[in-house]
Amino acid sequence: MMMKDIENREAINDMARELLRLMAAGTTHMVDDVRRVPAGDYLDEERFRTERTKLFRETPLVVAFTAELREPGSFKLHEETGVSVLVVRNEQGQAKAFVNACRHRGAKLTEEPCGKQKRFTCPYHAWSFDLNGALASLPANNLFGDVDKATLGLVELPCEERHGMIFAVLTPGAVMDLDSFLSGGEDLLRGWHLERNTLVGRRDLETRANWKLALDSYCENYHFHVLHSADFSYKVKNCAHHVRFGDKGQHWYLAWPSKSLEELRNVPESEWQDVHSHFSILHFIYPNTIMALYPETLSVKQLYPGASVAEQNTKMAFFSREADPSEEVKQLIQNRFDVFYKVLQQEDYWVCGGAYKNLESGMLPEILFGRNEPALTWLHDALDEGVGVKPAEKVREIIAA
Ligand code: FES
Ligand SMILES: [Fe+2]
Secondary structure: OOOOOOOHHHHHHHHHHHHHHHHHOOOOOOOOOOOEEEEEHHHOOOHHHHHHHHHHOOOOEEEEHHHHHOOOEEEEEEEEOOOEEEEEOOOOOOOOEOOOOOOOOOOOOOOOOEEEEEEEEEEOOOOOOOOOOOOOEEOOOOOOOOOHHHHHHEEEEOOEEEEEEEEEOOOOOOOOOOOOOOOHHHHHHHHHOOOHHHHEEEEOOOOOOOOHHHHHHHOOOOOOOHHHHHOOOEEOOOOOEEEEEOOOOOOEEEEEEHHHHHHHOOOOOHHHHHHHHEEEEEEEEOEEEEEEEEEEEEEEEEEEEEOOOEEEEEEEEEEEEEOOHHHHHHHHHHHHHHHHHHHHHHHHHHHHHHHHHHHHHOOOOOOEEOOHHHHHHHHHHHHHHHOOOOOOOOOOOOOOO
C-alpha cells in the first residue's frame, strides 16, 4: 500500500514524537499566562465594523479550493463577506476573482452558488463577460452610445491559487503577498496536496453569536472529553501539540492524539505505519479558515461575521482526499461528515449560543483562555493586531511542558 502523505512524513513523525513525549509527561503545550478577553471584544459594534474591513476586505481570504474549480469555466460565488465575488477558472487554467456585478447597471451576473460556463451573461440587458472578465458583447452597441468596451470589464480582485487553496483580497488593486503571509507553513501545506481533493458535501452551522465566539470553539481540545464525551472519549485528555506560522504568527496547526498513538511508543520509527491515523491535525489559516485534516478526509469550516455583531455564518465543506473517490467512499465520507456536523451543531454551537447570551447580558466582564489553550491566545493576539488594537507586549511562544 502506498504511504499516505509521503512528502509530509517527516512533519507527521515530528508531531507523533512530540505528542508521545507530552502524553508520557501527562501534559500539553502551554503559553506563559492566562489570557483575558474583555466581553466587549465580542459585543462592540465599532470593533465589529473594523473587523469586517480589516480582516475581511484587506486580508487574504481563502475564497475557494482548487477542488471546487476543476475545469476551465468552473466558477463559485463567494458572498459571505457582503461582497459578491465570482471566483472563476479561465481558459488558461488560472483562478480569477471578480466582483459579481455587471458594469452596465450593477446587476448580479449569476446567483448560482457554483457551476460551469464559458461566459457570464447579465440577466438584465444581456451584456456578457468572458472568463477573464472582459466585456465580450454589448447588445445594441450602436444604439447604446459611445463607450470604450475595453474599460468595462468586471472589477477584478487580487487572486492567487496556492497549495490547493484560492486566496483573494476583496479590495481592488490591493497587494497580496502570500510568500510572507504563509511563511513558515508552506512546505506542510504544499505537502498535503489539497488540490487533489474532491468535494463531497457542504453544510452551514447555525448559532446566534459573534463570529469570533464561534471560531473559539475550534481552537482547543480541553473541552473534548467533557462536552463531547459521547463521541470523542478516545482522545487523550488535555494534550495537544501547537505550532504557529505566518509572518505575524497569525496561523497555526495543532495535533490532537487518539489513545491509539500509544501503540507506537515502543515501535522503532523506521517501522511506523499510518502514523497520522493516530491523531487529528487542525490548521488555522488566519483570519477565518479551519481545516481538519485526516488521512482520508479534509473538513473545512469558514467563519464570517453575520449581519450584526451578534450573528455569525459558518460554512462547512467536506472533501475526500482522493482525486476520484468511488460512490462507496463518498458515502462513507458523507456519513462521517454527518456525525461531525451533529456534534458541532448540537454541542459546540449550542454552548456557543448560550455563552453569547450571557455575554450580551452584560453580567460578565471578560472571558478567560487558559495557559493550556495557546491557540486561543494566539488567535486573539492576531485578531487584535489585525484590527489595530495594541498587540500583546510579547509574542507568546510555547514556553512550558
Ligand atoms: S445591468 Fe447588466 S446588462 Fe444591464
Ligand atoms: Fe468541540
